[in-house]
Amino acid sequence: MFLVSLYLNTMSTPRKKIALIILGGTVLIEDSPEKNAVITGRDVTPWLNKIPEVNIIAEVEPFFILGEKETEVNIDHWIKAGKIVANHIREFDGFIVAHHTSSLLYGACAFSFMLQNLPKPVVFTGSQIPVNLGQEANKKLFKKYKGLGIKANLINAIQVASHGPAEVSIIFGNKLVRANQAIKEKGLNINLFDAPAPAVLGNIDFGIKIEDQNIKKARVPFAFKPDFEKKVSVVSLYQEESSDLLEWVTNKKPKGLVIQMQQSSLSQSQIKKITELQKSIALVVHTTNPFIKKERPNLLIVDYMTPEATLMKFMWALGRTKNMKEIKKILEQGIAKEIGEEA
Amino acid sequence: MRVYFFRPEINQEKNRPVYQNIAKKLEAAGLMVITKEEDDSIFGMEEREIARIQASGESVLNYVDGIVMETTADNPEIGYLLAHAVLQKKPTLCLYQKGSLIKKTLGRLGQKIPDFIKVMPYQEEELEKTIAEYVQLFGMDPELSEVPNIKFTLRISKKISHFLHWKINNTKKTKADFLRELIEEIIKKDEKYQKYLIQRKKN
Numbered sequence: 001m002f003l004v005s006l007y008l009n010t011m012s013t014p015r016k017k018i019a020l021i022i023l024g025g026t027v028l029i030e031d032s033p034e035k036n037a038v039i040t041g042r043d044v045t046p047w048l049n050k051i052p053e054v055n056i057i058a059e060v061e062p063f064f065i066l067g068e069k070e071t072e073v074n075i076d077h078w079i080k081a082g083k084i085v086a087n088h089i090r091e092f093d094g095f096i097v098a099h100h101t102s103s104l105l106y107g108a109c110a111f112s113f114m115l116q117n118l119p120k121p122v123v124f125t126g127s128q129i130p131v132n133l134g135q136e137a138n139k140k141l142f143k144k145y146k147g148l149g150i151k152a153n154l155i156n157a158i159q160v161a162s163h164g165p166a167e168v169s170i171i172f173g174n175k176l177v178r179a180n181q182a183i184k185e186k187g188l189n190i191n192l193f194d195a196p197a198p199a200v201l202g203n204i205d206f207g208i209k210i211e212d213q214n215i216k217k218a219r220v221p222f223a224f225k226p227d228f229e230k231k232v233s234v235v236s237l238y239q240e241e242s243s244d245l246l247e248w249v250t251n252k253k254p255k256g257l258v259i260q261m262q263q264s265s266l267s268q269s270q271i272k273k274i275t276e277l278q279k280s281i282a283l284v285v286h287t288t289n290p291f292i293k294k295e296r297p298n299l300l301i302v303d304y305m306t307p308e309a310t311l312m313k314f315m316w317a318l319g320r321t322k323n324m325k326e327i328k329k330i331l332e333q334g335i336a337k338e339i340g341e342e343a
Numbered sequence: 344m345r346v347y348f349f350r351p352e353i354n355q356e357k358n359r360p361v362y363q364n365i366a367k368k369l370e371a372a373g374l375m376v377i378t379k380e381e382d383d384s385i386f387g388m389e390e391r392e393i394a395r396i397q398a399s400g401e402s403v404l405n406y407v408d409g410i411v412m413e414t415t416a417d418n419p420e421i422g423y424l425l426a427h428a429v430l431q432k433k434p435t436l437c438l439y440q441k442g443s444l445i446k447k448t449l450g451r452l453g454q455k456i457p458d459f460i461k462v463m464p465y466q467e468e469e470l471e472k473t474i475a476e477y478v479q480l481f482g483m484d485p486e487l488s489e490v491p492n493i494k495f496t497l498r499i500s501k502k503i504s505h506f507l508h509w510k511i512n513n514t515k516k517t518k519a520d521f522l523r524e525l526i527e528e529i530i531k532k533d534e535k536y537q538k539y540l541i542q543r544k545k546n
Contacts, residue, residue, distance in 0.1 A: 052429070056422045056448060057426050152402070152427070155423070155427060158426075159423045205393070206385070
């Protein structure tokens, strides 16, 4: 396997043009709290002025969608952001999405399914710092991140957006990972996201090393397919949980249901209920147990994707068809390199 | 002080002696030089340290005190390193030859080039002077470099020679090593000289 530094790949560097889509995740770790985050659209310019370093690498054009303190990011925001990428795909060399860390994985997965055969890199990053953090807590974080935080992440993201792999990825700390195979680490790790080895696209030392095989671009034409079924419920199911919970959720009449198994097996009453429910509602069971699929061939079990990728792909599949056989086919088919090697 | 020396197009034969010369002069000025080799391995840092930094999520750039770059040819890595250098306020030396776009690249910062970034053309005869100026950014006095690169002829008696010969016998030291260590020891113990150094730093 060859590792090729970016500087060996490109001999001349015309100034790159990068779009920065803002969906939160903008809190800077600064000694002074003045304008250290994007709350409204008016904050974008003063906020960007606090990070003049980014201009050395590329020309950055911001697109504001959502600020800190606003509602949680949802599928409508992601579609809006995806539309920006689709509409400007020729204009920019790459795209960065600054995103709240809480739902970043879902957003990045949604992007990977709606923006197909991307010809340019789309990189998610953000700040782990909540807005209006107490001064004492802020000081601690300042020390932990050595005052670098999102500024360092943004510089790395711009470099990846300029020269990195043409797919949806996430960069935090010194690791670049494939978005739809990423796993979120707990706590305030600098490397907030990790992934299985084949989905680690690159590492940072004195530069960003991208693995050679990840630089290849898709030969199929780019397509924007933002058809998501929004009315999908998610249930985290423990073995001891009564099946009343499933009843309660389905009474809300969702168009689809994702059951996330929190333990390695289901109780008999749960299996009975799920078998009954799947006659009236589109339903998938997500598990990390690789043996349950053989034990329960009558259920649509997904054990080959992350929980976030499963939900977003299921919503996307439901947006295209209501036929369960077709949904199963879509789920099992690799669309954006989301299926792990174990499948 | 540890500096990362960025050497673009290291695989080109004509660049090797140029880079070797710069690295030699950086070392002579008392800097520890870290480089990335053709196979992406890092030279000048222990593997264990690199692995620890990688696991922590930090960039190894955080663990060097400064950056030296050969910036004559346009290269995407230069802008990236400069952006981090500005962010981390790292003393940076951008060496260039005629026709470089480095000043234009730095102009994109939209503000005065920070004092900790030196952009200098380099010719063989001026390289030492340029590096000496750069070294001062670390608060290091080039006159106090600990690297033994000054030739010094000393006439000694047969008696001293006999003693030195006897002293280093069955050790891995040379006579010069022995004398250097002896003088280092005297420097450390000389309170008057130490006070003088503090005064000199203040001035």
